[in-house]
Amino acid sequence: MLAKQTPLTKQMLSELLRASSSKPKQLKKIHAVVIRTGFSEKNSLLTQLLENLVLVGDMCYARQVFDEMPKPRIFLWNTLFKGYVRNQLPFESVLLYKKMRDLGVRPDEFTYPFVVKAISQLGVLPCGVSLHAHVLKNGFECLGIVATELVMMYMKFGELSSAEFLFESMQVKDLVAWNAFIAVCVQTGNSAIALEYFNKMCADAVQFDSFTVVSMLSACGQLGSLDIGEEIYDRARKEEIECNIIVENARLDMHLKCGSTEAARVLFDDMKQRNVVSWSTMIVGYAMNGDSGEALALFTMMQNEGLRPNYVTFLGVLSACSHAGLVNEGKRYFSLMVRLNDKNLEPRKEHYACMVDLLGRSGLLEEAYEFIKKMRVEPDTGIWGALLGACAVHRDMILGQKVADVLVETAPDIGSYHVLLSNIYAAAGKWDCVDKVRSKMRKLGTKKVAAYSSVEFDGKIHFFNRGDISHPQSKAIYEKLDEILKKIRNMGYVPDTGSVFHDVEMEEKESSLSHHSEKLAIAFGLINGRAGHPIRVMKNLRTCDDCHVFSKFVSRLTSREIIMRDKNRFHHFRNGDKEWSKFVNMNSMFMSVIRCY
DNA sequence: GTAGGGTTAG
Known part of the structure; x- marks a missing residue:
């Protein structure tokens, strides 16, 4: 039995x-x-x-x-x-x-x-290197899949030349290997290299597919190269590569990252199918471009269509509130998130950082500090960093010092925190304290990230550092810059030397200011760009107050639209004005959101 | 039987 x-x-x-x-x-x-x-x-x-x-x-x-x-x-x-x-x-x-x-x-x-x-x-490089040795010893290095993983590993460790060398020495490179390399370049912020390898891939007659297109659209978004991105998309269409919703979302995101919000909206409205990523991309994009009204309106529309937002959607909503200074609305959206009682929608550290940014930006520094102390999660450097940024904007030296102490303790290798603290001291004229921070940075070996700006022209990306003279057109660029500066001074432009945080003489301050990378990039754009087309400048860090004012004047002087994207957001200048968010009645909009739930 | 590639945030 x-x-x-x-x-x-x-x-x-x-x-x-x-x-x-x-x-x-x-x-x-x-x-x-x-x-x-x-x-x-x-x-x-x-x-x-x-x-x-x-x-x-x-x-x-x-x-x-x-x-x-x-x-x-x-x-x-x-x-x-x-x-x-x-x-x-x-x-x-x-x-x-x-x-x-x-x-x-x-x-x-x-x-x-x-x-x-x-x-x-x-993320430990020495372990990776010794594992690579094991791979060699066991004779698996010629396997494409293993080699691809090793290339990605080196790239993620920032070992660009090792990754490139290994990739180049792969005897057989199939489509997946190319795609993996291009994707990891984009993911690690090396989009210019991704573009280079995309061109190599085409030169090698490797037919790309929709995976390649997505990575390249993302690369072009990072680089602000709308024309190159659209060209790649058009080629994909002609070569009958399937442009699925992921490709369309990536294209949408590229437009938004290039400041082309109107075109993005047309694409979005025409999309055959939209998912939560499409909606979130639009909301985040609007928030980045300073169009908080549209961002929040889309959030309402999304819910009216019965789509559930995810945590990225809420990041967009909160940052829209933050950029527009909508403190109370931000608080209400945050509490809405909590009240939804959805496991996938519990506020994460990034949401807390958004709230600290919202409060801090509006000058509610103490409230932001209290908020951090009462948080349910352990504050990370992103959260403290948001508060320190706010202290720098509002020049609060006392709280700034306190916060910077925490940050420098936990993340001594991140230069931007030291720089922010030193800027706070500089604004208060405390040059001895500035010196102390700088010598501490030297002692710790912390380096400032060098600022650069870039502009796309003729299918290439042109990079500029401050005071850069390496560009072939340098002579013409500086002449153009001098010419503009003269003209806009007559229009009332006064260099804002307050944004140069060095203890140097006035004249020196001015010349250091006038050669900021974004100014060189704008001058380059004026020389080479087509009349009537906007000049798109991408900057890796935040743009300073003076370059902001400069751009306004230049847009008025030349009747050219200037779209400048910095580390956090976009600045649109047209005819000497900065375009502000449209006026919307946030209160009534919020009530309709509440009703949806 | 098992292995490498893509979109929204930072």
Whole structure:
């Protein structure tokens, strides 16, 4: 009777496992039965259980099951590695790899893709280098997949030349290898290199696909190269590459990142299908471009269509409130988020940072400080950084010092915090304190990020540093700049030397100011750009007050529209005016949002 | 039986 029942029960257990593949509690119960009935001996049920646990993400339990297996085959080790990578547990991966070597288990060609990815997640370069040596020793370096993972690892570690060298020396580069390299370039902020390799790829006659297009549109968004991006998109269409919703969303985002909000809206309205990413892209884009009214209006529309916002949508909404100084509305959206009581919508650190920014920007520095103290989450550098930025804007030296102390303690290698503190001192004329901060930076080896601006012209991106003379057109650029400065001075422009935070003489201050990278970029745009077309300048840091005023005057003088994107947001200048957000009645709009829920 | 690529935030 027992013999008759045995195969049935085993089959039943297997079926049960399949049926409860996403229910962790059920899996545990079945595990107990498997052990009790002695079916675990052949490992097949345990294997199935392990795979299910990896999918569910219960890695602790998965490890327990794995450890109970008498002699797991290499496939099972790989399954566990897969689980650790998927669930972002790189440290556990490293320990498992060590154990594997200690036991003398030989890794196979499937092992290294997982382990290399784990080291990427771990972010420790020396570990990556020694793992690379293992890969070579075991003879897996010529496997495309392993090589691709290594290239991505080096790129994520900022080891650009190693990554490039390895990629170039790959004997066979298929489409996925190209796409992976281009994507990781964009993800690490090396979009100009991505563009370079896209051109190489085309020169090598490798046919690109929709994955390539998405990465390139994202690269063009970062670079502010609307024309190049649109050209690539048009080519994709002509070559009948499937432009799915991901491609369309990336295109939308590119337009918004290039300050082309009107065109983005037309694209958005014409889209055949829209998902939460499309809506969030628009809302975030409007917020970045200073059109808070449209951002919040879209948020309402989105809900009227019955779409559920996600955490990015709320980041856009909160930053829209922040840019427009809508303190009370921001507070209400934040509490709405809490009240929705959705596990996926619990405010994250970024949302708290947005709130601190909102309060701080409006001058409510103490309230922002209190908000941080009362937060349910542990404040990170992003949150303290938002408060320090606000202290710099409102020149609050006392609180600024307090916050900077926390930041310099936790993140001594980030130059911008030191710079912000030194700016606060400089604004108050405390040059001895400025010197102290600077010498501390030198002692810690912290470096300031050098400011640069870029402009696209003739299919190329032109970069400028402050006082740069390396550009072939330098002579003409400086002549143009002098000419403009003269003319706008007559129109009433006065250099705002308050934004040069060095203790130097006035004349020197002025010349240092007049050669800021964005001014050089604008002069370049005026020389080369087509009349009637906007000049799009991208800057890697925030733009200073003087360059802001300068741009206003230049837009009036030359009747050219200037769209300047800095680290945080856009500035649109047309006919000497800065375009402000449209007036909207936020109160009534907020009430309609409340009604949706 | 298992392995490499894409969109919204920072």
